[in-house]
Amino acid sequence: MELVTGRVEEKLLLNKIEKSGEAELVAIFGRRRVGKTFLVRNGFTKRISFEFSGIHHATLSQQLENFSMALTNAAGGLPIAKPESWLKAFEMLKQLLDPLLNKDRTIVFFDEFPWIDTPRSGFLPAFENFWNSWASQKKNLILIICGSAASWMIKKVINNRGGLHNRVTRRIRLLPFTIGETSEYLRQRKVRLDKYQLLQIYMAMGGIPQYLKEIEPGESAAQIIDRLCFTKDGLLFDEFRNLYHSLFDSAQNHIDIVRALAKKGKGMSRNELIDACNLTSGGYATQLLSELTESGFISTYIPFGKTIKDALFKLTDEYSLFYLKFIEGSKATGPGTWLRFTPGNSWKSWSGNAFESICMKHISQIKKGIGIADVYTEVSVWRHQPKEKTEKGAQIDLLIDRNDACINICEMKFSEYPFEIGKAYATELESKLTVFQQQTKTRKTLFLTMMTTYGVKNSLNYPGLVQKELTMDVLFN
Incomplete structure (x- = not known):
């Protein structure tokens, strides 16, 4: 078995499952290439006794033939005939597992579970019957079902209203690596890069293990991005369409939403997305947004003082944002391509939005850096659009509302060098704090917090303005 990088909570849970002494039905879901299969194969101390993976867009006959081959492999090579139906298939699986379960804890793994449930195949009812009538009574059985189509897993398994209702004993939503886990993973692969280089790589491809696995020692961030993108x-040159079409049967509407959000770094409301993508305002739009959220491509943020009805949606998948901004339609290819983009305005706007998105995903690390790891907080965004010309507007992209009567107003700035506050920006910051206090009527103490790559160069020039300074180092903790 190979070493599993990071995944501390997940490994602890797998260890608990292995030692529970009860029948376990474990549902694991997360986007494509995030490392679900690797975690299952390497996260237990015991080896898997039976493993079966669904085939994308295969027929019922092909899936059953694949199942018979998995049975043959688990049985030690003795050829096993293709079952006539899924009911028969599970009867055959019982015969394989019974003697194993009588001796020891046994792990069974169904990978790409949603792909197995082909139309009119009868797979899900047969699986429900298998678990309820037999498997749930086998105290030595650990049954793991895993899928990249997160929305399908949640709807058909976790929130199932039929035979699987409340049957899942454990669930794991596997997210991409944090930037700290990314750094650890690359170190284990003998890749040595400083934090600024690692941050640039993360901004382009996120913490997806399968992407990071392509990185070779001795390359700079620019060389890595050139070669992969x-x-x-x-x-990553043409991963975009494969990514969405492998997860969603009718992916074009999902892609339309992602494209719309890529153009609006500050986020869009549900109604704005419906208008921009020509969607119906009913349940279908809600379903699309839910599927993209559960799969980890977009995130929902509720503005300060508002309710879920006022939620903003943001594209927070690093690769999707990078692809749509730079790779798609690019005429430039080959060595040196990425460095040609860096002096331009497109690079500046992208890097700012990407850095903000990464900070939003590392709130626990930022809280630790501020010194409020143990304080209850709520994270939100806020913006005020003036209705009259005499009013001033303001926008806050990260606001940490604390239970100790304080609020951290966070400004996030990505820069190659220590960030310098100019007079105009200092005035803007003062105005932002004033407008927020006036419009929200908050009585809490406001702490302006600067989150930058290398720190603030001249904060002493504006005494009392910046209450807390954090650098990219805190993101790696």
Whole structure:
């Protein structure tokens, strides 16, 4: 078995499952290439006794033939005939597992579970019957079902209203690596890069293990991005369409939403997305947004003082944002391509939005850096659009509302050098704090917090303005 990087909570849970002494039905879901299969195969101390993976867009006959081959492999090579139906298939699985379960704890793994449930195949009812009538009574059985189509897993398994209702004993939503886990993973692969270089890589491809696995020692961030994103054989050159179409049967509407959000770094409301993508205002739009959220591509933020009805949606998948901004339609390819983009305004706007998105995903690390790890907080965004010309507007992209009567107003700035506050920006910051206090009527103490790559160069020039300074180092903790 190989070493599992990071995943501290997940490994603790798998260890608990292995030692529970009860029948366990474990549902694991997360986006494509995030490392679900790797975690299952390497996160237990015991080896898997039976493993079966669904085939994308395969027929019922092909899925059953694949199942018979998995049975043959688990049985030690003795050829096993293809079952006529899923009911028969599970009867055959029982025969394989019975003698194993009588001896020891046994792990059974169904990978790409949603792909197995082909139309009119009868798979899900047969699986429900298998679990309820037999498997749930086997105290030595650990049954793991895993899928990249997170929305399908939640709707058909976790929130199932039929035979699987409340049957899942444990669930794991596997997210991409944090930037700290990314750093650890690359170190284990003998890749040595400083934090600024690692941050640039993370901003382009996120913490997806399968993407990071392509990084070779001795390359700079610019060389890595050139090779993976701007050469025709690079993994990320045409990953975008494969990514969405492998997760969603009718992916075009999902892609339309992602494209719309890519143009609006500050986020869009549900109604704005419906208008921009020509969607119906009913349940279908809600379903699309839910599927993209559960799969980890977009995130929902409730503005300060508002309710879920006023939620803003943001594109927070690093690769999707990078692809739509730079890779798609780019005429430039080959060595040196990425460095050609960096002096431009597109790079500046992208890097700012990408850095903000990464900070929003690392709130626990930021709270620790501020010194409020144990304080209850609520994270939100806020903006005020003036209705009259005499009023001033303001926008806050990260606001940490604390239970100790304080609020951290966070400004996030990505820069190659220590960030310098100019007079105009200092005035803007003062105005932002004033407008927020006036419009929200909050009586809490406001702490302006600067989150930058290398710190603030001249904060002493504006005494009392910046109450807390954090650098990118806190994100790696």
